Amino acid sequence: MSGTERSSSLTTLARAGFGQLTAADTLLDELAAELGIPRLDVVTGADAAADPDAAITALARIARRDPAPVRAALRADPVTLWALLGASPGFGEFYARHPAELAFLEGAGASLPSGDELRAELLASVAADEDGFAATGDETAWVALRIRYRRLLARIAAFDLRAPSAVDVLAPVAAALADAAGAALEASLCVARTRVTTGGAGAGLFPREQVAAVRLAIIGMGKTGARELNYVSDVDVIFAGGADDAVTEAIGESRVTDIATRLAVQTMRGITSIEIEPPLWEVDANLRPEGKQGALVRTIDSHVSYYDRWAKSWEFQALLKARPIAGDRDLGDAYIAAVQPKVWTSAARENFVDSVQRMRERVTEHIPAAEVAYQLKLGPGGIRDIEFTVQLLQLVHGLADERIRQRGTLDALDALVAEGYIGRSDAATFSHDYRQLRVLEHRLQLRNLRRTHLMPTTPEGLRVLARASRLADTGDGVWQLWESVKREVRDIHVRLFYRPLLSAVAALPSDEQALSPAQAHDRLAAIGFRDPTGALRHIGALTSGLSRKATIQRHLMPVMIRWFADGVDPDYGLICFRRISERLGDTPWFLRMLRDSSGAAERLTRVLSGSRYIGELMEWIPESVAWLDAQESLKPRTGVALQEEARAIQARHAPIDEAMRAVRALRRRELLRLAIGGVLGILTIDELAHGLTTISEVTIQATLRAVRREVVPEEDRALDFSVIAMGRFGGGELGFGSDADVMYVYDANGLDPQRAHTLATQIVTGLRTYSEDQRVPFELDAGLRPEGRNGPLARSIEAYAEYYRRWSLSWEAQALLRARGVAGSVKLIRRFMQLADDVRYPAAVALQDLREIKRIKARVENERLPQGVDRSRHLKLGPGGLSDVEWLVQLLQLEHGHRIPSLQTTSTLEALAAAVEAGLVPETAAERLEAAWRLASRLRSANTLLSGQTSDVLPVDRGKLDGIGRLLEYPPRSATLVEEDWMGTARRARRAFEKLFYG
Structure with a gap:
């Protein structure tokens, strides 16, 4: 080939999508020579391949082993061949093992095999007779079954890959894959029957008539049961066994169970054991009663007994998609008839919400952090989020409405729309997102015929995925699509599950589907509201009407309902939010913050549903909601700033009642600030203790100033008075709800001792009276004073010195270890601390x-x-x-x-x-x-x-x-x-x- 011809050839390969041009050109020469086909004819149809380089590598590998089938396939249906091998090097490996199978690709993309055709083909592969026994029970039967299964799988894949839109054909393709899995299990069961009568390795040996008389039903769960299976996915199953009464009486119930169990074990081995032909997929029976610890096969009565007595709510949710897929159909139908009613009453169980939430959390908690962004199935915004939402809607409303009891996700969506549980536009978007995610999943699994749910991490992997799925033109495009769908799916749960709640109580756009009050009640109960009727009433009060405030609340409420439901006490959070909204009325900043700051709105729901302490204070100080929009507003204020504010308050309010009312309001406000900062994780325990101690000190200082001004006449102002903090207050270690332990000391400074004591006692009384707060109690506890509650409330500095010198007990010295002056005369505090040091830090202790x-x-x-x-x-x-x-x-x-x-x-x-x-x-x-x-x-x-x-x-x-x-x-x-x-x-x-x- 001349240089010009070579250059032209490379250009042709590049246009067809080849990336490794030199290697592809070399392989093309090899194929043309080996097959006796012109180079141009070999690459005809290559542009249909998602990865032409992988396809031509596979073709060369197969041709080296047997060129004739490759030659025939390229002449008969080259587009299908290139499309399949370009999307799936895994199929390239299959054809390298079995080149003759290429002959069955001709016309494979024209239609899907029916369920009956799949069953007939796979039963024929093991030469099954009318009694359900295979011609042979050795490993060759399993190999024949697996080869025939993959032949049919290639036909399904060819149809999928050649369809104008993979999104449009997802449902029939997934159904065909589920039918193929059921047919494979049926064929493997036939082999199992033969094995347990002829004594295959590990199979045991039973008379043929007994094996024929034992009934085994294989129940498909999950995607298999719903006829929405992937190319390579675990097939979840449950086995139900039994026999007619006469058979059971003749051979014994234990022998019936033993035979059924051997049949189940051998059926699974036929699909999953390591043989010359690789396993098809994992048969997972762990959804059975008691999971891995439970019996592999049970009778229907045994299943029902378990579900009646022991089953958890999530186990009923797992049965939602159950369907007989192989084995004895009558027994399978009887199993479904027995367990299905239990599925649709599970939402009424007391622990329904917790169990469903635990299931949802288990999905993501074991995902490695590095994989979260790539997880199509389990990650945020992935396939499981969609399936969970649809199933939850079904379980909530299916109790009373049989019309939405569908197994498949897409069928369930259609039914939910038809019966008015979700809006058409939202459901259409959700359905399209689901199909796109499933197509991406299918293409990833086709690649190597292996189970995976991870998006590619390399540019080349993304490029191939884009070409295989035809959902985007480039690798960057398919990643952007994935990110876009994730964001939409994250939000879709709110739109589908929460927003329709408003339709029961508020005016919504005409195209919004409506829930009846009873349906809305059920949905609120399902997500954790203990008083759904009350919740509906509050939602109605918040969202009804034509005001701007009601309009904004209608837009925000679906999201806030979800956030409340995620909280500790959603009912309290919602009613508290209503009261705060009513207090703030149409305040512009409040509406603007709710509308424009989703972070603030979410933080508001979190603190209201998580803390009654905050809720009660916030109702009295509704303007504090504004703090949630700026984290700096939740930092504790300094003692200096608070002191200045307290002094300013007292300067403005001469009457003591007014001044102390304002000081109490100051304390409440700062306690609320600290509480919100603590609940939101903004403040550490040390910062909280410091902040609580500071506001307590400022409150006592302000109260003491006000009381002295009220109680002590001008001529007695020589009296010195101080407050000593004790206990956790003295240690600067206060928590929410802590009392303020204190002692009171005075110095007469020349006043008549009795007069000084009287004034000091009046100051203490005033301190205790004016510091009282019914809203947030503030108790000044003097129980740690000398002689405890039997001693005088206030003593002179001399009396303290005399007492500690003559009568002090060990516990009183111990109490002084946390003594610290916090209010009043600095000079007096200094004298008291010197006295305290002599008592609490003695040179020797007896x-x-x-x-x-x-x-x-x-x-x-x-x-x-x-x-x-x-x-x-x-x-x-x-x-x-x-x-x-x-x-x-x-x-x-x-x-x-x-x-x-x-x-x-x-x-x-x-x-x-x-x-x-x-x-x-x-x-x-x-x-x-x-x-x-x-x-x-x-x-x-x-x-x-x-x-x-x-x-x-x-x-x-x-x-x-x-x-x-x-x-x-x-x-x-x-x-x-x-x-x-x-x-x-x-x-x-x-x-x-x-x-x-x-x-």
């Missing part, structure tokens, strides 16, 4: 005092726990709880604080770290103690945020535990995990505590 502290700790554990409360669940006083860590640290501070200055801190964790550095606590023990202290603190705050009520006890209720877990960023339905984490953490901390405290 052994008797240490023993007394340990005795009190043991008594507290035994006597102060609420009656009937499980000790292990008490986060403060229980084993491994807050008091264990705090008492141990305080004991070390009392013993060693005088000589180790770093122990002289009111912070529990800072003191623990200092103890580690000083060698007083092993590092491992400290880690366990800190972990327990932090987890207990977080659980206490989360419990308060969830319920709006303060409690030191970890709830027993699974719903509350799950809600706490969600606030602490556990995955949904983590009640058991939360419980186990606390119990394990507390147990390890308790062991460390006992060794260090009592040891």
